Amino acid sequence: MTLVPPNRARLRTPGLDWSLMIAVGLVLLVGTLLVWSSTSTNDSLTHGHDTAYLRRHLVNIAIGSVLFVMVLATDHRWVRILAPLVYVASVIGLLLVLVMGSTINGSRSWLVLGGMSVQPAEFAKLAVVIGMALVMAERLESSRRRRVNTVDVLLMLAIAGLPAVLILMQPDLGTMLVLGATVFGVLAIAGTPRRWLLALFAAGVAASTAAVTMGVLKAYQVDRFMAFTNPALDPRGAGYNTTQARIAIGNGGLFGQGLFHGSQTRSGFVPEQHTDFIFTVAGEELGLVGAGLLIALLGVVIWRALAIALGSADMFGRVAGAGIACWFGFEAFQNIGMCLGIMPVTGVPLPLVSYGGSSMFASLMAVGLLQNIHLRSGGSLPTRSVAPRVLVGR
């Protein structure tokens, strides 16, 4: 008996995707330094303890790493069983936050549970991606279809729609934007017919226009949104943030002012610098070289996610991988674009970099899932209804 390798796929030891691991590791390292730098002089946050937030961030990474390992090691069957639970938990979280959540910066996004604060919307992003991927994969596999039909699309939209509406009610426009783009990407990769995609795109545009013109979005909300084009529209709020972010980044020049030496960073000119505007620290202290490197590293992460999706064994893996790539990609673009003044100011974190437990946990779980998909790719492990190739030829 000989092992006949399948004619397309080579039998390779998949192991972990090391490019992804190294890239994520470097991003986490840079992110840690940036969080430390931006918080060490901010007395109102740290109350005199320079490393308070550094330590908290490291704890977040540690917990996230544990979650990463857990997701990574989960057997694929358990993935398919746990995913709906994660989805339901997120929806419950989103409902709870609307009822008993804390309002920060005008939106009800946080649940405070015994000293810890959780942002359900972050987990919801992961849950939506997994949920949509799962639904689509199950339906296609069980009916042995290739094409995605209307019911599939509607189901996927329903899966995405429920959390989306709850997020919109907070209101968290930034997460909505990212989620919308992600959903669109997932639908596209899942094989949704082009006319559906066009229709959905047009519907999205129409809905946002209506929201503005019919006064669902109030004037100040629109001003705040558009302030990145003209800071004078909201000079104390979003206009100020976007101006200060650009000044800080511009101040960095080619090589930056050096870690812990950014003048605008140390003087607290950019608000929310350890969370949403963390990129400005990179811009000012590490310069074009360092910030560009950070962008490149994130790009590597996304590229690997897409490669993992491409090389995935099954539809679930492909769609989930692509979904995670969309999520990271659009979120990074939104966040960095906001710091650079080409995207509106919204409260969206920079994945794997911003300080924040929920975002870090969800992101590392997503990375874990990517590794999980990668481990099962190359046909080394059976999916539900496929017999191992290796058995052929007896």
Added chain:
Amino acid sequence: MAAVLIRPHLGQRSRWRLFVLQVLMLSLFLTLLTRLWYIQILSGEAYQAQAADQSVRELVVQPARGLIVDDMGRPLVANRTSWVVSLDRTLFHKLGEAERDQLLHRVARAVKEPYRKVRARSLICGEPGSTQGTCWNGSPYQPVPIAEDVSQKVAVTILEQSEDFPAVLAEAQSVRAYPAPFGINAAHVLGYLSPITEGELKAAQKDDDRSVNGASDVGRAGLEKHYDAWLRGMPGYKRVTVDSMGRVLGDDSEVAASPGDTLVTSIDARVQSVAEKSLHQAMTTARKTYDPVTHRNYVADSGAVVVMDAHNGRVVAMSSQPTYDPKQWVGGISSKQLKRLYSAKADNPLLFRATQGQFAPGSTWKPLMAATALSNGFAENTLLDCSSGVQVGNRWFKNYESASYGPITFAEALQISCDSFFYRVGLKFWSQFGRDPRNVNARDPLVSGAKGFGMGSQTGIDIPGESSGRIADRHWKLSYWRAMKDYYCKVDEKGSATGFLRVFAHEFCLEGNLYRQGDAVNFSIGQGDTLVTPVQLARAYAALSNGGTLYEPRVAKAVVSPTGEVVKKVPPKVQGRVKAKKAALRYVDNALKGTPRVGTLAWKFIDFPLDKVRIRGKTGSAEVYGKQSTSWVATYTKDYVVVMMVTQAGTGSGTSGPYVRKIWESLYGVKGMDVKPKRAVIPGTTPPAGLPVFASDGSILPPKGTVSR
């Protein structure tokens, strides 16, 4: 058994779309990189400038102003420390509204000022609720002073209990102090300071003048104003880094302030003290004296005294009444104080009668007329009838000043101050050259002679705001008539005026432009429309003393740097020579020697050692329409000129005579009939030639060779 491998067809479609997604992600990230490059490299400099701009503040360090000292080096104007409580507006505005009010109340209680006042001072000019005068006109980044001259205890409390006083600073600043040696006031000579105005600041900025800033005080009168550029020094700058709250993080760099230069003056504090006291006593005595002409006491509402060095025109003492206290302006003058200064009751204390007040000179004019007459054809042995009056046309010009003495000489006419003698001189010249009253260009030796003594134009003294006096010559008469003709003709037409005004208006309307005999007559005795300032008269008498040189009076002697080096000398400046001939001047000089012996001053100079201290003098009682007469005494020796004037105080010798004597006694160290130069207020009598000595430890000693008392 063959297992059926059904590998789900993972779709070309989704592969293709993954590929599209990859391209999309790549382009998004390239966009980010491009934009990053644009901001950091292309626009990098602009953003760096903005970053520097908002994180560095420049605080002005005000310089210490230069001192003003007298001829012996005694400080007349100095500086002292004042604890100033100020408000950091950036931090103040981070507090809530209630907290802000609470803080201001607490500060007001601590510095013992009304809350209203503290609040008014905390506002920047232009803010709603701010009022001119109390609002802060300086940079909004500079702490705003809300209370001055706070006790050290309060200042230390504020510094130590900074949690109770957020955004409040207490620091020591230097402000003007007036040591007032020998109790002098000298307010008009010294001047005062007040904050720079918006217009002045703009003009300075246009000229790129960095010696002033929004919080500067500038000189407004007297020496403080004239020599402000020397006195003010150069501000220093402290650059500090601030955080987004405006809190100071650390010092960046500092340019030290350089203190202003010291002004050495020719004023002598002791002479000034004697002069001020004498003037004050002359006025208070006059107010207690009954005037038989107007049947009430003399009003004596204002006065001036000038003591000048006859050799070079330097001012040794100068005083004016009513006066004010320059300390009012230290730390800002209140609107109540200002109102008081400008009230009718106060009678304009800010006006410097010595240089700005214009008065009819009366008989003090006569020596100038005599010198002019003797230089223009009159012989020394001329005899003219000192009658009780002279008939001119249809008008009788009475001899007010003296009894009728028959034919007398120029010398006697000066000593007894005979009006009719000088009427005849005036008439003679008018007949000789100016018979045609319409001829504006007729020769008038008396007028040109007066102009030659510097009358009718500014003396050029280094005190701002000097008046030029007035010579009412033919040209002036014509232009005045042109200006006022319509008004008086209307009065005449209406016919509602009564008495003097009615007659005057009618005459003026018809013939106001004509220079008639009456005008010449009035001119000869220093009446009519002739006006002089006391310093003009003093300067003219100095010319009589020194042989005919007209000097520009000077109060300042030199400008000295804080380390004692002479930066600028202020030498005596010759303006010209009088037109009168030397022989005429000698004659008049000799004649005036007689005034205190046998003339109008004699009764006030009894038992004065006139042989040793040869005082020449002339009295005057100038008539003023509707008021009591102005009292003048103009005296001089070869060293000094002393002129005293009191308005509405009767005769010169009666009112000012005894007090002018007091000044001469102190100038020469006279006691009884004994003259001891050592006893004089300036030891050795004559003013010191050199400058005070500025020692390295900061003390100022009298000039070499003098002993200050």
